[in-house]
Amino acid sequence: MAGSISNKSSLTKLQALNGLFAVYKKQGPTSADVLNSLKEVLLREAGVENPNPRKRKKQSMKMGHGGTLDSNASGVLVVGVGNGTKMLSTMLAGSKKYVAVGELGKATDTLDATGSVVLEKDFEHVTRLEVEEKLKTFTGDIMQIPPLYSALKKDGQRLSVLLKKGHKVEAKPARPVTVYNLTLQEFKPPLFTLALSSCAHVKELIRTKQGQFTLEEHALQEEQWTLEHILRALQPCPEADS
Template sequence: FRISVIIKFCRRLLETDPRPAFEIPTYMAMASSSRAAIAISMAVQNSSLSKLQSFNGIFAIYKKQGPTSADVLNTLKKALLKEAGVANPNPRKRNKQPLKIGHGGTLDSNASGVLVVGIGEGTKMLTTMLAGSKKYRAIGELGKATDSLDVTGNVIEEKSYDHITKEAFEEKLKQFTGEIMQVPPLYSALKKDGKRMSVLLKQGQEVEAKPARPVTVYSLSLQDFSPPYFTIDVECGGGFYVRSLVDDLAKALCSCAHIKELTRTKQGQFTLEEHALKEDRWTLTDITQALQPCPKPSGQHKNVKKAKSKHMPTPSESKGGDGDTND
């Protein structure tokens, strides 16, 4: 409202409204209050959006079992944009999007745990900032193998497991510690002819397994053994699949197995207990406190990265890793 509009409104009111003229100041105060309220509201919204757009860094959130990593990221993005005052935010629409956000290290729909998010310039630094080990806790089931190596797949084989003892299990774990060779699962985010192998398989196409590749297991321990179920903790390097580990381990024990539950408890410097924000804390205030700032890449670094971008995969696809089946 402009002052001139308020004056015209009052004059018209005097001509048409039989009420005493002393009520006019009340109307003017109401109009001025509305104007102030609108101005304050707009200022708050602009301030919140500017604050959100100023974020540059990475932080960790908790991904629950069920949705894909992409779905979780869209939920986070929608919540932040809504808090910042963006009307009807569409997180899936990338063109003219006021917020740049991405995640590093995909977890599939059946997995839960630490999902690291990059925001602003942080999206360019995910690979660098996440260098290091990852930790998982996996619950497996002996006696049944599935095509996806986890509980979401179809059972393709059943074998006895009565002969497996806790001592034999722990002894066999030693063979899978250190530098080992591992064949990635068919159902994975690894690509063939530009398409994810898991997608090709769901389309009914035949896919050959990728060749074995070197991976690193820093530590591997048995936490519980209650056949047919067992729980293991794994600390590994990039490109490692816990699903393949469980499958290979069971075969070495003359049986078969698959993963029932998988939780990532650590990625890079982020741990599940200390850093992963649950959905009720996906707010500007909480993220401000949790954000780990990233140094902005130098001009030379930008040019090198731009030159390589045509040939290099995204952070979540760079080496693959357990849990990246479906996203």
């Protein structure tokens, strides 16, 4: 009896959560996968038998994320729960920080390590100084053409998924972005962050900051996906009328 009361109390607390927090997304799963896994873990903790995170109406638990990370990327994934989902648009528009590792000499069709190599070139001539000079042209207010293999959607489906299914996809128009700072942290060819007179692809991408949430201070690891840890980490929002 005491156990059922405790579970009911946990579910009530879970369904009453309103705010934002951050979790760590590892390489492999999609952002939606992470969200569903998080929801399943929390519902199971609250005593819901065989929780299915996709049946949102029955479980009365509203949750969303504030900016997709590709499956091959890792790092900070901001989560909104309850009325916090209404605050997620601020995460999409807010500043972000990434650490990217590139591999020189090989270009892939997806621009990252998940694709097939489509071009190989020498890279021994590329120097650290040349890279640092080139980085300057990618800072400030620039026009950026989104890659075809991205999370952007057409008719409700991601461009990357459409491409993998063999559909023809047109490039999205360039859009303005602001790059506040871009630095070369390490130069150990063939691994570094940008190609010069060569070719390259992104080997690893880690989001280290999104809005006020940082990887080191705020992102909950999988073993911390509990109601107790979320209550500590939650940045609450005023309850709004639904």
